[in-house]
Amino acid sequence: MPDLTPFTQVYDREGTAAEKYLLCKALFGRDDVLPMWVADMDLPTPDFIIEALQQRLQHPLLGYTLATDTTYRAIIDWQAQHGYSVKASEIVFTHNVANGFFMAVSAFTQPGDGVLVTPPVYPPFMQAPILQGRQTVEAPLILQNGSYQMDFAAMEQAMQQHNVKLMLLCNPQNPSGRVWQSDELAQLVDLCIHYGVTLVSDEIHSDLVYPGYQHTPTASLSEQAAQITVTLSSPGKTFNLGGLQIGYAIIANPQLKAAYLKVCQANAISGLNLFALTALQAAYSLAGKQWRDRLMAHFSRNIDRLEAFLGEHLPDVNLMRPQASYLVWLDFRARFETHAALKNWLVESAKLGLSDGESFGGESGSGTGFMRINLAVPTPVLEQALHQLKSALERSA
Numbered sequence: 001m002p003d004l005t006p007f008t009q010v011y012d013r014e015g016t017a018a019e020k021y022l023l024c025k026a027l028f029g030r031d032d033v034l035p036m037w038v039a040d041m042d043l044p045t046p047d048f049i050i051e052a053l054q055q056r057l058q059h060p061l062l063g064y065t066l067a068t069d070t071t072y073r074a075i076i077d078w079q080a081q082h083g084y085s086v087k088a089s090e091i092v093f094t095h096n097v098a099n100g101f102f103m104a105v106s107a108f109t110q111p112g113d114g115v116l117v118t119p120p121v122y123p124p125f126m127q128a129p130i131l132q133g134r135q136t137v138e139a140p141l142i143l144q145n146g147s148y149q150m151d152f153a154a155m156e157q158a159m160q161q162h163n164v165k166l167m168l169l170c171n172p173q174n175p176s177g178r179v180w181q182s183d184e185l186a187q188l189v190d191l192c193i194h195y196g197v198t199l200v201s202d203e204i205h206s207d208l209v210y211p212g213y214q215h216t217p218t219a220s221l222s223e224q225a226a227q228i229t230v231t232l233s234s235p236g237k238t239f240n241l242g243g244l245q246i247g248y249a250i251i252a253n254p255q256l257k258a259a260y261l262k263v264c265q266a267n268a269i270s271g272l273n274l275f276a277l278t279a280l281q282a283a284y285s286l287a288g289k290q291w292r293d294r295l296m297a298h299f300s301r302n303i304d305r306l307e308a309f310l311g312e313h314l315p316d317v318n319l320m321r322p323q324a325s326y327l328v329w330l331d332f333r334a335r336f337e338t339h340a341a342l343k344n345w346l347v348e349s350a351k352l353g354l355s356d357g358e359s360f361g362g363e364s365g366s367g368t369g370f371m372r373i374n375l376a377v378p379t380p381v382l383e384q385a386l387h388q389l390k391s392a393l394e395r396s397a
């Protein structure tokens, strides 16, 4: 029987300045909601990473530190498990993954250019272009038979009409956990090549793919795909290292890499901090793969539990079973007439702090009526959430 302690123990995060807790009042208007929003786990970072950090702290000098061959080798070996062959010279460190796509917008587009996104999607994808004086161009995904599909016709039309120079792709997809298949990615790459669009493939959730599905790194599809793609990744989600600020880009095309590095230089972004380097090297290891498999089994149990609960108590709420990651996209449209009513019920009655679907939908409104729940929680926290939902239902009956 595997040791389930890391997945059943509830840690009190009081005093750790955890964003997930500190921002509750600002986001939900009250601080007594059970926070299941930002993609940060209420599960511990595994021992072998904590020990590597402690060991590094045995040395009292914490000066400027560089990535070494060990760091590059760790990334190359880790990406090889996805069938992605990476060279050390292609790796550029970023402060985190969001920092990577913000800089990509700056590097590969000019003010006024279009940046294509496919909502519902991670909200900063929509904000990064606008905040830098570009236009965010939306080609919403199509919801078909309970799963999202890319709308190639809408993407092509957007590329033709809106001077699109860059596309931000979430692979696997947040919020729905959709794992894009190689034929879908190949069709997307063809479109991008045809219209001269650089493709940023944010693969931060790629380690967390459930059995039966396979992550395809966009750049691994073909040499042509590699030449137009900037891959962004990080051990941040898999090992819960968000507080370390950690990420990297993989850029095979020398011109794209030079343009990207120019923006790094202009912003004095030179590499990972010492703790991020230490953690990355410890994470990207055999122990890391074994930990990831245990985590995935826990997430599957949590998803099964939520699915069974909804089936019994809220059958008109549709759970989109994720193919990757611990974020679950819930469709409440059949239950609530307005998004405001849904939000109000969750916060005021169930006292749950979920990620607001509307923020993922952009102008398209494709997130309205949806909520994203974060199931990277220990078992008792999920049980507490279900208990709160049940009590809210009983009160509203």
Ligand SMILES: Cc1ncc(COP(=O)(O)O)c(C=O)c1O
Pocket: 039, 096, 097, 098, 099, 122, 170, 174, 202, 204, 205, 234, 236, 242, 246, 247
């Ligand atoms: C798709 C995606 N990209 C980037 C991030 C943010 O990563 P980072 O903390 O490395 O900026 C997240 C976090 O939820 C995410 O889901």
